[in-house]
Structures are given as C-alpha cells and as structure tokens.
Amino acid sequence: MGVVDGSSRRSGTAPAVSPSPDVPGEGETAQASQPVRHVAIIMDGNRRWAAERGLPLLVGHQEGTRALKRVVKAAVRFGLEQLTVFAFSTENWARPDDEVSGLMSLFARTITEEIDELHQQGVRMVFIGRLQAADAELEAGIRRAMDLTARNQALTLFVAFNYGGRAEIVDMVRSVVAEGTAAQDIDEECVRRHLYAPGMLDPDLVIRTSGEIRLSNFLLWQSAYSEFYFTDQYWPDFDEESLRAALDDYAARERRFGARKDRIA
Numbered sequence: 001m002g003v004v005d006g007s008s009r010r011s012g013t014a015p016a017v018s019p020s021p022d023v024p025g026e027g028e029t030a031q032a033s034q035p036v037r038h039v040a041i042i043m044d045g046n047r048r049w050a051a052e053r054g055l056p057l058l059v060g061h062q063e064g065t066r067a068l069k070r071v072v073k074a075a076v077r078f079g080l081e082q083l084t085v086f087a088f089s090t091e092n093w094a095r096p097d098d099e100v101s102g103l104m105s106l107f108a109r110t111i112t113e114e115i116d117e118l119h120q121q122g123v124r125m126v127f128i129g130r131l132q133a134a135d136a137e138l139e140a141g142i143r144r145a146m147d148l149t150a151r152n153q154a155l156t157l158f159v160a161f162n163y164g165g166r167a168e169i170v171d172m173v174r175s176v177v178a179e180g181t182a183a184q185d186i187d188e189e190c191v192r193r194h195l196y197a198p199g200m201l202d203p204d205l206v207i208r209t210s211g212e213i214r215l216s217n218f219l220l221w222q223s224a225y226s227e228f229y230f231t232d233q234y235w236p237d238f239d240e241e242s243l244r245a246a247l248d249d250y251a252a253r254e255r256r257f258g259a260r261k262d263r264i265a
Contacts, residue, residue: 045210122154
C-alpha cells in the first residue's frame with residue numbers, strides 16, 4: 001500500500017541486539033520482559049526506492065504492497081496480536097493527481113486480490129481514518145474486507161487510510177461532544193472509547209523505514225509510551241528479517257512508562 005514519504009535525509013539503523021547470549025532460531029525472536037503485542041509501521045520510501053531505480057513511482061508503491069504481504073505473514077508467525085500500517089495520510093491528497101489516482105486503484109486492487117489469502121491466514125482487517133473519502137470501488141472493498149475477516153483472531157491488521165493523528169483527535173472530540181458527555185466525566189478511558197479503533201492496543205513498537213526520524217502525525221495519542229525503531233531500509237526492501245531485527249532491538253530495551261528505573265517492578 002502507500003506510504004507517508006518524507007525528504008531524503010538519512011539516519012543510522014538501530015542495531016538488532018538480543019538481550020541474552022542465546023541467538024533466536026529460525027522463526028523466533030528474542031524475548032523481551034514485556035512481550036510485543038502491537039507493532040505499528042510508517043511504511044516510508046516507496047517513491048525514493050522507485051526513483052533510485054529509474055522506475056515509475058507507482059512501481060515503488062506496488063513493491064510496497066509486496067513488502068506488506070511479507071510483513072503480515074511474519075507478524076502472524078512471530079505471534080503479534082496487532083499490526084498497524086500507515087497506508088495513506090490526510091496530507092497525501094496534496095500529491096500529484098496521477099499518483100493519487102494510481103494509489104486509489106492500487107488500494108482497491110490489492111484488497112480484492114489479497115483478502116481471501118489474508119482471511120485464510122486468520123487475519124482480521126480493520127481500516128481506520130476518514131474512510132468516507134474513499135471512492136465507491138475502494139469503499140466496497142474496505143467493507144467487504146472488514147466484514148469477511150471480522151471474526152478472525154490470528155492477527156488484527158489495522159490499515160490507516162486517509163488518516164491523521166490530529167484528525168483522529170479532532171474527530172474524537174466531536175464524538176464526545178455529540179454524545180453530550182459532561183466535562184468531569186472525560187478521562188483517558190473516555191477518550192479511548194471515541195478513537196477510531198477503541199480496541200487498538202497502544203503500540204509497543206513503532207517502526208519507520210527509509211531513514212526519516214519523525215512520527216508524521218501517526219497515532220499521536222496511542223504512541224505516548226511506544227518505543228521507536230528507525231531503519232535506513234526503504235519499505236519495499238523490508239521483510240521478515242527486517243522485522244525480526246526490529247523486534248530483537250526492542251527486546252534489549254527497558255520500558256519505564258515514565259517511572260524511575262529503580263522503581264520498575
């Protein structure tokens with residue numbers, strides 16, 4: 001699917017480190033004291049991947065869909081509960097018309113071609129964002145995908161389409177106001193209930209490809225205590241080993257959630 005592309009500034013990749021001398025075997029990842037349940041990915045670099053190869057930009061996005069297919073399979077294999085991917089932002093409409101049109105067609109075609117296999121893998125698909133912007137063909141594909149996979153439990157795949165973290169917060173506030181909730185009754189749980197996906201866990205790990213080091217308006221509320229992993233790899237090159245490296249790096253970290261190190265149980 002599509003990406004949130006940034007400038008060409010690059011950064012170093014965080015090293016993949018196991019927390020013990022044991023090397024994970026094939027199909028395994030290093031185990032953290034707090035297991036990874038939810039990984040969110042900013043799929044960046046499709047356009048630059050294509051440009052560096054002298055290929056049309058849409059080819060980069062097509063290769064990006066293949067990368068997503070690999071990563072979903074790996075996520076199921078690694079036992080993740082949830083995977084969220086940033087497919088198309090509210091700001092991406094500002095791209096050239098031919099690129100946006102090509103992306104919309106690619107989204108619709110990819111859903112149609114891949115949904116049955118995802119269903120067989122036990123993947124539940126949930127789309128989040130201002131979905132009313134989708135055209136009729138894409139909207140039908142989105143609805144079919146969510147209806148078909150609604151009871152699957154192997155992995156929940158959240159696809160952020162026409163999504164912006166600030167837009168989600170604005171829509172949450174509108175929903176709370178429309179419900180007539182009294183000010184004194186608004187707390188974090190109230191906010192969560194009115195987000196696009198109340199059942200979404202806070203991401204344990206947010207991954208961004210292509211060397212960019214920023215959040216780009218992605219899951220602003222949910223990522224308050226997330227760990228971050230940045231890699232120079234462009235999204236079309238990301239695969240199972242790339243995901244394993246990110247998870248191994250996460251496993252070596254100590255999450256504090258705002259507490260002092262000496263007060264973590």
